[in-house]
Amino acid sequence: MRHLLSTRSLDRDAAVRLLDIAEDMADTQTREVRKLPTLRGKTVVNLFFEDSTRTRMSFEAAAKRLSADVINFSAKGSSVSKGESLKDTAQTLQAIGADAVVIRHSASGAPQTLADSGWIQAGVLNAGDGTHEHPTQALLDAFTMRRRRHGAASRGRDLDGFRVTIVGDVLHSRVARSNVWLLSTLGAEVTLVGPPTLMPLGTAAWPATIGYDLDAAVDAGPDALMMLRIQAERMNDAYFPNAREYSRLWGLDDRRLSRLPGRSIVMHPGPMNRGLEISARAADDPRSSVLEQVANGVSVRMAALYLLLSGAGEDPTS
Amino acid sequence: MTTRAFLITGARLADGRTTDIRIEAGRVTELGAGLDARGAETIDASGLIALPGLVDLHTHLREPGYEQSETVLTGTRAAAAGGFTTVFAMANTSPVADTAGVVEQELALGEAAGYARVQPIGAVTVGLQGERLAELGAMARSRAAVRVFSDDGFCVSDSRLMRRALEYVKTVDGVIAQHAQDPALTVGAQMNEGTVSAELGLTGWPAVAEESIIARDVLLAEHVGARLHVCHLSTAGSVEVLRWAKARGAQVTAEVTPHHLLLTEELVRGYDPRYKVNPPLRRQEDVDALRLAVADGTIDIVATDHAPHPVEAKECEWPAAANGMVGLESALSVVQATLVDPGHVGWSDVARILSEAPARIGRITGQGEPIAVGSTAEITLYDPSPVRPFGTDRLRGQAVNSPFIGTELPGRVVWTFHDGYPTLADGELREPDDIAAELVRA
Numbered sequence: 145m146r147h148l149l150s151t152r153s154l155d156r157d158a159a160v161r162l163l164d165i166a167e168d169m170a171d172t173q174t175r176e177v178r179k180l181p182t183l184r185g186k187t188v189v190n191l192f193f194e195d196s197t198r199t200r201m202s203f204e205a206a207a208k209r210l211s212a213d214v215i216n217f218s219a220k221g222s223s224v225s226k227g228e229s230l231k232d233t234a235q236t237l238q239a240i241g242a243d244a245v246v247i248r249h250s251a252s253g254a255p256q257t258l259a260d261s262g263w264i265q266a267g268v269l270n271a272g273d274g275t276h277e278h279p280t281q282a283l284l285d286a287f288t289m290r291r292r293r294h295g296a297a298s299r300g301r302d303l304d305g306f307r308v309t310i311v312g313d314v315l316h317s318r319v320a321r322s323n324v325w326l327l328s329t330l331g332a333e334v335t336l337v338g339p340p341t342l343m344p345l346g347t348a349a350w351p352a353t354i355g356y357d358l359d360a361a362v363d364a365g366p367d368a369l370m371m372l373r374i375q376a377e378r379m380n381d382a383y384f385p386n387a388r389e390y391s392r393l394w395g396l397d398d399r400r401l402s403r404l405p406g407r408s409i410v411m412h413p414g415p416m417n418r419g420l421e422i423s424a425r426a427a428d429d430p431r432s433s434v435l436e437q438v439a440n441g442v443s444v445r446m447a448a449l450y451l452l453l454s455g456a457g458e459d460p461t462s
Numbered sequence: 463m464t465t466r467a468f469l470i471t472g473a474r475l476a477d478g479r480t481t482d483i484r485i486e487a488g489r490v491t492e493l494g495a496g497l498d499a500r501g502a503e504t505i506d507a508s509g510l511i512a513l514p515g516l517v518d519l520h521t522h523l524r525e526p527g528y529e530q531s532e533t534v535l536t537g538t539r540a541a542a543a544g545g546f547t548t549v550f551a552m553a554n555t556s557p558v559a560d561t562a563g564v565v566e567q568e569l570a571l572g573e574a575a576g577y578a579r580v581q582p583i584g585a586v587t588v589g590l591q592g593e594r595l596a597e598l599g600a601m602a603r604s605r606a607a608v609r610v611f612s613d614d615g616f617c618v619s620d621s622r623l624m625r626r627a628l629e630y631v632k633t634v635d636g637v638i639a640q641h642a643q644d645p646a647l648t649v650g651a652q653m654n655e656g657t658v659s660a661e662l663g664l665t666g667w668p669a670v671a672e673e674s675i676i677a678r679d680v681l682l683a684e685h686v687g688a689r690l691h692v693c694h695l696s697t698a699g700s701v702e703v704l705r706w707a708k709a710r711g712a713q714v715t716a717e718v719t720p721h722h723l724l725l726t727e728e729l730v731r732g733y734d735p736r737y738k739v740n741p742p743l744r745r746q747e748d749v750d751a752l753r754l755a756v757a758d759g760t761i762d763i764v765a766t767d768h769a770p771h772p773v774e775a776k777e778c779e780w781p782a783a784a785n786g787m788v789g790l791e792s793a794l795s796v797v798q799a800t801l802v803d804p805g806h807v808g809w810s811d812v813a814r815i816l817s818e819a820p821a822r823i824g825r826i827t828g829q830g831e832p833i834a835v836g837s838t839a840e841i842t843l844y845d846p847s848p849v850r851p852f853g854t855d856r857l858r859g860q861a862v863n864s865p866f867i868g869t870e871l872p873g874r875v876v877w878t879f880h881d882g883y884p885t886l887a888d889g890e891l892r893e894p895d896d897i898a899a900e901l902v903r904a
């Protein structure tokens with residue numbers, strides 16, 4: 145894999161292979177010595193133009209457990225915030241000798257621009273671009289669903305017939321987009337629910353069903369219910385009247401939680417607004433996979449870095 | 463005007479007739495077969511189409527203020543290379559062309575360069591701010607004799623101000639050229655709103671933001687009995703609104719750009735900022751509707767919206783990139799590819815939509831005249847036959863932000879005559895010193 149820019153460009157076999165490698169990586173994380181020598185001598189740069197401590201930490205942990213050298217480059221307070229262009233930054237990283245660049249950027253398409261530019265030879269891993277995609281988040285979500293469904297027998301399997309409902313601000317969500325493509329590629333049935341103002345226009349061809357009624361979606365008994373983070377500021381742009389109404393109509397509250405089947409997984413990409421899109425009880429419920437998602441994130445990112453940086457074919461965990 | 467005489471032999475006029483054309487002292491003095499070459503430099507134009515010099519109603523020359531993008535000299539060189547003899551220069555310079563002083567300066571820069579007539583467009587509102595009317599009367603009465611007023615780049619969105627502007631320019635037979643974009647519906651807009659924007663996660667620029675403004679403006683123009691020109695119409699819905707307005711008898715004209723006749727939003731998928739433009743590239747259905755609208759006369763003209771930018775403005779992530787494409791050098795080839803070759807229009811229509819009608823809308827004389835004895839010697843000789851990839855070698859302005867680089871396009875402008883002298887000779891742009899000599903000779 146030269147770059148990982150989106151899940152839309154992943155086919156089923158490539159996705160399953162990445163998830164399987166993530167399983168191998170997860171196995172190593174139960175060993176006493178968790179560090180693998182796989183990427184010794186490789187340099188991974190975390191290039192974050194947008195603050196995201198949790199995602200950066202996850203990538204940093206993944207790279208370090210594979211013995212890569214990690215350089216964290218936060219654009220805030222650096223030359224970038226003083227007007228340095230993406231091109232200059234990329235050429236600097238090229239000169240430093242970066243083998244992979246993990247990029248988080250507020251501009252949709254920035255990772256693709258970096259990958260296509262010729263400014264840098266490194267593999268590019270999209271860690272979230274604008275409202276476009278966040279492929280490793282979707283991969284860790286799929287990984288979490290597959291483990292919940294198939295447990296130790298997960299390897300080689302997809303999510304055929306798995307029913308996933310994603311709730312909230314789909315319009316501004318890179319997590320939702322990456323999940324729609326990846327989950328449908330893996331055979332899952334995807335439903336999107338939220339206020340019409342927060343659904344993108346032009347989704348007729350998406351492999352997803354779109355609805356506005358969360359109660360109906362809960363009563364349909366989905367295998368996974370993924371609550372997206374809602375930014376309260378959206379009400380200032382008239383996407384919805386206020387937080388209270390949003391919460392009442394599209395929040396996972398205790399009443400809806402009680403109607404959800406026992407086998408359903410409650411998911412959230414974090415960070416959560418407890419009491420807004422998800423109640424505290426739902427977040428802490430045994431059905432919630434929020435902390436599993438965080439742990440699985442490291443395994444999935446190890447797998448992605450491995451596929452980007454090492455020659456294919458060898459055992460990643462030896 | 464020059465004292466030189468030229469005999470163009472065997473050219474095909476827009477109406478299909480083949481003729482020799484004698485040019486003397488800035489005028490066409492003779493037409494016919496087998497004309498005497500006495501005292502004239504002879505140009506073999508067999509196989510070439512002779513069009514009245516092209517007139518672009520929508521050019522951004524960037525000077526004064528943004529000389530790193532383009533100057534009047536470099537922009538008019540691009541114009542000459544594309545077969546244009548007149549460019550209407552948009553007002554969004556720095557300072558903004560909102561006073562008689564600035565438009566006269568723009569006019570003078572064009573005269574000094576000598577590659578094409580530069581006809582200034584005046585701003586509608588002071589500083590393009592959309593708050594107070596600029597000195598429209600003073601600009602109209604200045605040496606630049608401004609008749610076209612536009613805040614292009616911005617929409618005159620305030621309905622009352624738009625009404626006043628339309629009414630006010632009636633005194634000078636002026637026209638308001640509107641950049642139709644409801645600002646409230648396009649906050650942060652990056653590309654056409656639809657299936658592609660949904661996928662790419664780029665903020666959408668909905669067609670309705672253009673169509674609703676056009677609908678309002680044609681009603682206003684009709685109400686006050688004034689002239690409206692719609693810039694760079696880009697959607698099938700806008701075509702419908704315009705067709706309706708014309709049927710009602712509103713005094714409205716409209717332009718489409720070459721890029722909206724050829725390119726679609728699918729090109730945005732790679733996030734290559736060369737394809738970032740305002741209004742954005744739309745769907746194939748829109749492209750098809752625009753072509754048909756030119757064919758049936760609903761759209762009056764093709765105008766380039768030539769918008770040069772320095773390299774760094776396009777060498778970046780999509781949302782940070784500037785809007786705009788250069789278009790003067792490629793316009794005629796794109797018109798041939800999208801309108802002539804598919805059979806939507808003939809060459810006489812090309813003369814109308816790229817020369818006669820824009821000159822008439824802009825109320826200038828001595829341009830856009832059919833080639834006839836006594837007409838001004840503003841002539842473009844065009845070879846429609848070669849088809850080849852459009853390359854940066856074809857670009858003659860300062861900027862290279864063309865969306866057509868690498869695209870197979872037909873045709874090549876071979877000669878451009880402005881005011882009786884060649885600005886483009888046998889495919890080569892003439893040097894500024896040679897042009898200066900022509901100006902002295904006059």
Ligand SMILES: [Zn+2]
Pocket residue numbers: 614615616641693694740741
């Ligand atoms: Zn415009």
